[in-house]
Amino acid sequence: MVKENADSRVDIDEVLAFAIQLARDAGDLIREGQAGIFKSQSVAQTKANAVDLVTEVDKAVEAFIFGRIRAAYPQHQFIGEETYHGQVISDKPTWIAWSSPIDGTTNFIHGYPMAATSIGLAVGGVPVVGVVYNPFLNMLYSAGAGRGAYLNQTTRLPITGKPRPLADLGHALISVDIGGSRRPSVLSSRLRTFEKLAGEPEFGGKMVHSLRSIGCASLNICQVASGGQDMHWEIGAGICILTEAGGAAFGGKHTALTGEVDRKLIVGRKYLFVRNIAPGPGETGLEVQRQFATQFYDLTDDIEP
Known part of the structure; x- marks a missing residue:
């Protein structure tokens, strides 16, 4: 359970570790789900337009992510693409799977390996933890407020080192x-x-x-x-x-x-x-x-x- 102070702030290191493991576990579901779709030739569900494909796997991943979060942090709020209905982000800790539990669902359906699960936590309306995991290329990006951003928890971002100029x-x-x-x-x-x-x-x-x-x-x-x-x-x-x-x-x-x-x-x-x-x-x-x-x-x- 995350340690919380009176001002609703959270233990960033503990939450970040939780989010990283959660993203990896969700990534396993994404890989398995894609393999199952290709094996069974399942037909994906569609939204209002044919570009934004949403599958049963996408919804199952969101349910898995928020189910794990609710079990660990029942006092926190949750916003996801599949369940967003115009909620306001309050000062309370709010978990966000905003881009979609599977970001890049069109790529996911076609087998193009540029898809990821994206999980974040905002406190006081400000993002304090972010994790993005591409399970097909095993690339995990993570960050905690004041702790820097990393690729696969070892390489600090930006990978280019010091900030480079940009002429125009x-x-x-x-x-x-x-x-x-x-x-x-x-x-x-x-x-x-x-x-x-x-x-x-x-x-x-x-x-x-x-x-x-x-x-x-x-x-x-x-x-x-x-x-x-x-x-x-x-x-x-x-x-x-x-x-x-x-x-x-x-x-x-x-x-x-x-x-x-x-x-x-x-x-x-x-x-x-x-x-x-x-x-x-x-x-x-x-x-x-x-x-x-x-x-x-x-x-x-x-x-x-």
């Missing part, structure tokens, strides 16, 4: 996603943004180094935390690993780009993640990160999730 967006590797909504207005807005990011400067583009899309928000964020990607544009995801690695999380286009993480940001479902960047002349790293966020949003339409 033209040098950036940015991860994006086509998104769940294929409505013409939403799709055309996304494609316009991609064109502005990738296009040649003489035609109004920024000609970024390249764009990437792996179809798994939590793993994209971990790549930004690791330093392998410079930025990730997302509508819906999780945060603690990134910030512990020195990255910054910003809200949607029309929000104040402070880099501060609070409950409004967590439930806002619109995010831009920027890796740890070296300070510039007379500027802090956060100020440089804000500049890149502003430059990025100057190229985007405001898209509703």
Whole structure:
């Protein structure tokens, strides 16, 4: 049982160890579930659109995760994608499996090994523990507030070492996603943004180094935390690993780009993640990160999730 103080704070080390083991155990279920689907040729359930596939395995994993949490910490609150109904994140410790118990369900169904389970704990509306585990590649990312972020509990993030500079967006590797909504207005807005990011400067583009899309928000964020990607544009995801690695999380286009993480940001479902960047002349790293966020949003339409 987690040790809690009067102000509802928790023993971070104990909770982090619990979350890491829980993610690994859930990963076993994910692997077994995928093998069972392929063996039986099961037909996956679908949501409103055919892109966002949700299977019985996804729901079973969420039930497993929250069942274990409820047994260990019955006083805590819980929010998951399959059970979210607009709840407000209170000051109480709140467990979040936000991106989906299986983040990257389309990849999961197709056998593409970029899927993960994502588990986090927020206290006072602020993420204090985050664990992302890819059971197919055995890659576990974890972080506890004030304790740094790690790959497989041994390699501190970012793996690139000290923060590297980023001259401009033209040098950036940015991860994006086509998104769940294929409505013409939403799709055309996304494609316009991609064109502005990738296009040649003489035609109004920024000609970024390249764009990437792996179809798994939590793993994209971990790549930004690791330093392998410079930025990730997302509508819906999780945060603690990134910030512990020195990255910054910003809200949607029309929000104040402070880099501060609070409950409004967590439930806002619109995010831009920027890796740890070296300070510039007379500027802090956060100020440089804000500049890149502003430059990025100057190229985007405001898209509703």
